Amino acid sequence: MENRKKQVTYGMVGGDLKALIGECHRKAIALDPRAKLVCGCFSAIDELNDECAEAYHVDKSRVYYDAAEMAKKEAGKIDFVSICTPNFVHYSVAKVFLENGINVVCEKPLTLKPEEAEELARIAKEKNLLFAVDYCYSGYVMCKVMKQMIARGDIGDIISINADYMEGCFLPLLSEKEQVNTRIWRTDPKYSGISNTCADDGTHVEHLVHYVTGLKVRRLLATADTFGKKLDLNDNIILEYENGAHGAYWFSQVACGSPNEINLRIYGTKGSLEWHQTHPDEVRFARAGEAAQILYRSGDGIDVPAGKLGRIPYGHPEGYYIAIANVYRNFISAILKRCNNEPLTDDDLDFPNVDTGVSGVKFFYAVIESAKNDSRWVEIK
Ligand SMILES: NC(=O)c1ccc[n+]([C@@H]2O[C@H](COP(=O)([O-])OP(=O)(O)OC[C@H]3O[C@@H](n4cnc5c(N)ncnc54)[C@H](O)[C@@H]3O)[C@@H](O)[C@H]2O)c1
Structure with a gap:
């Protein structure tokens, strides 16, 4: 050895x-x-x-x-x-x-x-x-906790999902006649293709919901506001998942005062889970008929294996760097195990992979296609 x-x-x-x-x-x-x-x-x-x-x-x-x-x-x-x-x-x-x-x-x-x-x-x-795509929010420990609680049936069958990604970084663009800041390549189709906000932020949500719930999107309809600019800056989407449940997503980069908020609410037949990236170490968990409770990363009351993945004691905040580090931790473990001819576990492969990347691109294509066609339903294959 x-x-x-x-x-x-x-x-x-x-x-x-x-x-x-x-x-x-x-x-x-x-x-x-x-x-x-x-x-x-x-x-x-x-x-x-x-x-x-x-x-x-x-x-x-x-x-x-x-x-x-x-x-x-x-x-x-x-x-x-x-x-x-x-x-x-x-x-x-x-x-x-x-x-x-x-x-x-x-x-x-x-x-x-x-x-x-x-x-x-x-x-x-x-x-x-090995191929990882940096959908880093699934690196947060509490997102892994929610995933395992849902897989165990803690909230029953999923009946409704509501998620958003809100930031205001491109609000100044609305008052510019021409785009003057060349560093904001995101809003230029030459560098960003057919979508800005949905490709940039929306695909994070598409991945995170799939990661946490296991559900795939069957079809969706969308509006995509450009405010006279070249690419979308504010998207509203209704989705149907493969289990028949519906969801609603909202992605905005002109949301004044919103600091890269990702808000996720998942409702099931027996309970619900709620997570906000501005408080990533906390999850609100409600069981039908009982008072809702807050679960804290590395704190009491979490009895799924991901509860042990925190790196520092409860109360000291973990954050974005650690979420990315968790993606790399598994990816690098997988590389090392391959180099050492050791079998890979599901934990080693717990990072957003190339199929996740494919799914994200198909997602923003469907959103823009729907928005350009009077918000008609678009199937995702
Ligand atoms: N996962 C996340 O949470 C997250 C957050 C921000 C950005 N991103 C993604 O990261 C990517 C980069 O975003 P950014 O905000 O860092 O952009 P940026 O404009 O700040 O940096 C881009 C970098 O790429 C370099 N570059 C450009 N063309 C190159 C080339 N041909 N060869 C080598 N280097 C080249 C630039 O010099 C610069 O160093 C984008 O795809 C963006 O969507 C992801």
Whole structure:
């Protein structure tokens, strides 16, 4: 057992010094000292790349100015790559790393088009590579607790779901004649494809509801408000799940004063569960005929296995970094076990995978298709 591999190495594409999510990935990965950043193509701008090498302690010989070159040169040398670029760069970069036999973690939405996402899923499976998509909210311990409580039947059969993702980051856009901030590539179809808010935030909710309840969406109808801009900024959706239950989602990036709120309410025949990302360590649990109670992460009264997944004692808040770290914890465990020829457990594979990515892209396609066709029902296949 002495030769057992205990650490992996990784590269990053995107995530320069000014970028948002790359830094979150690096910090989240560093919470479990099992992965070392050794190479990168951190920016499409050469000078920024060089600055990153110094700041991230990456040897200059392993900084690349083209992701495809990085994939070829690093094949067989790194255990995985983290892709933290804008949406339009995900597909080509993920594809070239897969083709070079490298496991992938990619940001969401996985691709701009469903056929691209399906192609990535096919290549990953053909090559037997691990592929995670950073739908990080399912990394929160209390979301795992809800999933296990629902699977055990604690709230009975699900009869109704209500979920939203609210933020106000693009409200200023409504008073601009032209888009002036070039860094907000999200609202430009060249870089974001057919959807902004639904692809960016809505797919998180689509994934989280599926993760927690196990239910798939059968069909949906939607409105998508653009307020005269190029892409959706506020979406309202009615859904029908495969068990016949209905749900309602609302995603907005023009919701003044809402701080990346994700609110999830799940109602069943015997009870209900409610979770808010602004208080991620708490779940409101009600059993029919009894007073509702608040369950706290790592606190009393949680008797499903996920109750033991908290990293710090009850009362000290865990948060977004730890949710991402939990995605990586399982993903890296799976890589290490494969390297050590050990069998993988369901827990090792408890991370949003490439099929989750495909599902997200199909979801925002259906939402935009419905909205463009007078909110007619659209089946999801
Ligand atoms: N999971 C989440 O909660 C979450 C949160 C925020 C963003 N995201 C996703 O992360 C991705 C990046 O978002 P962001 O907010 O960090 O964007 P950003 O604009 O802040 O950063 C993008 C980074 O990609 C780099 N880049 C662009 N083109 C490149 C190329 N061709 N090669 C190499 N690097 C390139 C830029 O230099 C920059 O470092 C998006 O897909 C977004 O949807 C996910």
